[in-house]
Amino acid sequence: MTRHDPGPAFRALHRPGNPFILANAWDAGSARLLAGLGAEAIGTSSAAHAFTLGRPDGGTVTRDEALAHGADLVAATPLPVSGDFENGFGDAPEDCAETVRLSVEAGLAGISIEDTGFPAKAPYPFAEAVERIRAAAAAARAAPRDFVLCARADGVMIGAYDMEEALRRCLAYAEAGADCVYTPLPPDMSDIVRLCAASPVPVNALAAGPYANIPRADYASAGVARISLGSALARVTHRVIHDAAQAMFDQGDFTPLTHGIGGGRIDRLLAVPE
Template sequence: MTHIAETFRALHVPGRPFILANVWDAGTAKMLQSLGAQALATSSAAHAYVLGRPDGGTLTRDEALSHAEDIVRATNLPVQGDFENGFGDDPETCAETVRLAAEVGLAGICIEDTALPAQTPYDAKLSVERIRAAAAAAKALPHDFVLTARADGIMTGGYDIDEAIARCTAFADAGADAVYAPLPNSMDDLAKLCAAVPVPVNALVAGRYTAQTLAEFADAGVARLSLGSALARTVHKTIYDAATEMFEKGTFTRLGKGISGDIVDGLLQKE
């Protein structure tokens, strides 16, 4: 019988990107599945928002695992965990995070190279050792598990595209199944990354990259498109706009632009 992680792995084809839809509860998981998602992921930022916290190292590993398990139970799609920095600095913590993630049914997780809650990247050598330990733990599991290694320095201002490529290449050599360097400065840089590394590359659809098309990402050699917190922030923008109108103007027109409850009910009832 095919394990869910094998299904997830098979979706990763460079030049034929699929959309990894980041969700934040059972309801959004069911809706996105009904609307055509092939795989889902948690979002650490969106999860933090649900808990009334800011993004960036405010979640515990137990919280992330419990949250992910709720989403896994709500859907029959592969689910990846956005597990920030693996919830610890040392390699063995990253390895233990992999083992625990597999226990709750996740098809894979993503581990970044930022020493949260700061925005400072880990030393290059340590960042590779962390991924090496996580990859070894994944390979020791009795079933498949997809480990994605994130090089966040471009996004955080910690390093440039050349260092991101060097780190992603080293992550792949250390056993990562996919890599991810969010928000490079241009599509040319993204294509350069895809051409340089020997494993599938994830691209984040946020900021300037929301202007790109699926076909353009395919041309760059991308294998996977994740949304991060972009979808959650789109929902929060709707809340913000409606609340601002209500409380500042005393009018309610934005409440009349919502989706029909019947449509939502129908999406949630699909199997």
Template sequence: MHDPGPAFRALHAPGNPFVLANCWDVGSARVLAALGAQAIGTSSAGYAFTLGQPDSSLTLEQALTHAAEIVAATPLPVSGDFENGYADDPDDVAETVKLAFEAGLAGISIEDNKPDRTPYDRALAAERIKAAAAAARALPRDFVLVARADGMLNGKYDIEEALARLKAFDEAGADCIYGPIPPTWDDLARIVQSTEKPVNALAAGSFASYSKDDFARIGVARISLGSGFARAAQRRLIDIFSEIMEDGDFSSLKKTVSGAEVDEMLRKFMG
């Protein structure tokens, strides 16, 4: 069976970051691949939107089904956004790693908070990553485990706590560490300097103002887009339909991609 893990792991080069192209469905995955993506990421929020559900509402079964669909959509390695591992207990998080691997993923990200954004105690958060890492290393093929410290993003703890957690995750065996949206650019640089492991950065909020070269200069290895594409699509939908309903103005519909162009990209990955 094809092993996407080594090629995916090789992309994680500090100082030479690749862009993890986060999709929200099979169609967006294929378009991103046609545009030159090196790897695809799922987005739990983006996929939830397609189901008419809010962020953090997916079940493990939904995430696994979606992951398998995205894996089958293109030949590219796929990393899964698996929220908190859809479990609290370390042993259950380890089982999630095994199931994600069986779905064909090249890796997953595990957050250190519950679906309501409450952080796990730091020691428990580290134990969860230790169990996930042990499960990943016991797999018959390669698998890249990313450990996330989400408290800065969610306003639950500061950069010092994030650095302490990321150090614990590093020592617990994570392959890549990720503290989304630290307070400042210098804080992101501190995260990169705190480890020899590859660091993922999220291009969102103020960090979307920086270029790929900027991220490279401070040693970032991977730049993910999170739910950015899905939210951008929702923004366009909201804006255009608001113009139609409020002003009777359909002119924004002239600024779309042609069906033929999309069809051509999608056909590249059809059997």
């Protein structure tokens, strides 16, 4: 059931005040490890995926590449998978709608769409941003199965607009049909509380940067329904590679390699039941 129609199971995880962790993976192996360790759902990460392709974050992955990557993660575990699909891979509302349709075909349980475009990384004007989500939501509702659309107000994170504008946009996105709203890295935890109190749909929070110091219980108290990791887990992995490589190449020190997980443990975690 979950593999063929992941939408209902994914939607049911969105419980305000009892958030699940959307575990952002970057390949089939990391997805299977996270599933074996107890993840309830998997997310892609646009940044982490770009890193695997040897590219920087921010509009460097094509829609076809993102869809193929998403399909790989869908095939890797029985868990629902949500795509982190940047601006929907186009400026026009129809681009967002087409991305939704193709994501349904790829087997994804949902996707997130941002309100900032590339390459300028500037927010779309308010009315245009709302129409993009309206078109994506219409495509999601017209799909042959359930599909969870998350609308992101990214302007606070990039310093392009303030929290009041983010609240305005999130409420408008919900009115336009978004199933979940998301303002990454607002100024303060109280802003997440405000968003959760105002939003008629579940709210996603990002556990990255200073928000990685916030325990799940505090997110639950705030009313959050979903906690995503973005590229944070991938960046932790890159930190291990970075530090071990510096020790090896600068000092001839291989001791960081003694901290790895045993092969047998990894093999067992990769053997996710079908």
